[in-house]
Amino acid sequence: MKIVLTCGDVNGIGLETLLKSADVMSSSLYFKDTEFYLSCNTQSLLEYAKKIGYDIEILNERVIVSDHYMKILECDNYSPVHFGKVTRNAGSLSVESLEKAIVHTLNHKFDALVTLPISKESAYLAGFKYPGQTEMLAEKSKVASPLMILFKDDLRVALATIHEPLRTVPDLITKEKLTALINQFNNSLKIDFGIDKPKIAVLGLNPHAGENGKIGMEENTIISVALEQLKTEGVLVHGPYPADGFFAHGDYRNFDGIVAMYHDQGLVPLKLLAHGTGVNFTAGLPVVRTSPDHGTAYGISGKGIASPDSLIAALISAVKIVKARKNHKN
Structure with missing residues (x-):
């Protein structure tokens, strides 16, 4: 090699x-x-x-x-x-x-x-x-659309948006892009990481994952709709989860991959948990x-x-x- x-x-x-x-x-x-x-x-x-x-x-x-x-x-x-x-x-x-x-x-x-x-x-x-x-x-x-995955051992985080200003992120999260990205992540977990049936968690965009529309509608109108479609296609996907509690309570341990909506949402907790030994991988x-x-x-x-x-x-x-x-x- x-x-x-x-x-x-x-x-x-x-x-x-x-x-x-x-x-x-x-x-x-x-x-x-x-x-x-x-x-x-x-x-x-x-x-x-x-x-x-x-x-x-x-x-x-x-x-x-x-x-x-x-x-x-x-x-x-x-x-x-x-x-x-x-x-x-x-x-x-x-x-x-x-x-x-x-x-x-x-x-x-x-x-x-x-x-x-x-x-x-x-x-x-x-x-x-x-x-x-x-x-x-x-x-x-x-x-056209590479997938940025950062990981440490079994903790793998994929980013729905990469190097984008925070104010532009909501407009970049669409049902079509999200379904394509999660399918790409699912394939990478199988092909690049050798996981037969990957279990994927998806984080919400807003605080508390929107609280059923009280703090933002993206979870209801975009993210959940995309996840329901993916489930009918056989993808083992769950969410959307509030990002803070998901990491604080250790829920990340129950999944093979996690999709974060933007750069810092996923990479701050990963780098804290990786203690300087994380890896960046470009899938796709x-x-x-x-x-x-x-x-x-x-x-x-x-x-x-x-x-x-x-x-x-x-x-x-x-x-x-x-x-x-x-x-x-x-």
């Missing part, structure tokens, strides 16, 4: 977490037959490692860290490393790294893509035109893509204190999902 990683924003913690993951990548049985590639600029990588006190070597287009090596997919854009700073150079390198990794993965050179976090502000300075990496992946893959793509559940973390970049746990989980998950898809085909 071949996995390519992007370098993300070189002014953030991404490459630090990668260097810290090297021992696990070389010793874990999960990666027994796995080759790793890094889409990066060699000069930037060497500079980054030196600044955080890592002794690495570049030899024959490979980066050697301790006893582990990764092959380099060389990027042309060099970015000086300025920890915690928004720079156009860092944005240019992060975008080139992502584009190069996507193209090669879509051309079947790699089995999976793991993306390190970018700074959207830096990327925008370099001409990046997408709300996030997920949307760029979708366009390059010619997929022809390729497997995972990433750690954190951002560039400029506030701690360059200090040597970033945890690699989420990246390690993302790498292990990429391997598992590739294998799950192959098992499903067979």
Whole structure:
């Protein structure tokens, strides 16, 4: 199996977490037959490692860290490393790294893509035109509606809307979109996670799930209608549930997947419960893509204190999902 990683924003913690993951990548049985590639600029990588006190070597287009090596997919854009700073150079390198990794993965050179976090502000300075990496992946893959799933073990949260301003969310929740999204989630739970009969919970949009129309009508006129249709199609779907009580009372433990109406509704509780080991997975793509559940973390970049746990989980998950898809085909 071949996995390519992007370098993300070189002014953030991404490459630090990668260097810290090297021992696990070389010793874990999960990666027994796995080759790793890094889409990066060699000069930037060497500079980054030196600044955080890592002794690495570049030899024959490979980066050697301790006893582990990764092959380099060389990027042309060099970015000086300025920890915690928004720079156009860092944005240019992060975008080139992502584009190069996507193209090669879509051309079947790699089995999976793991993306390190970018700074959207830096990327925008370099001409990046997408709300996030997920949307760029979708366009390059010619997929109209990718599904963002964040998970930790058996807790899996899918988002009905992703990077949208909160004021626009209600208008984006329609019966048609919701039924399509839940069907997509249901299929991903079967194909990517190997769950034969997934049980899915759906959260309400409004506080208290609308209290039967007293605090909003979307639950009655859109969400419940979509769920009833899905039930007639054989989907094991339940809700809508008030989001606060659903997580506070531990109801999430009774389901294989949870659909949240907007970004923070689903990701705040997931990240609290994941304790820094959550994984972001983009379902609905022809390729497997995972990433750690954190951002560039400029506030701690360059200090040597970033945890690699989420990246390690993302790498292990990429391997598992590739294998799950192959098992499903067979």
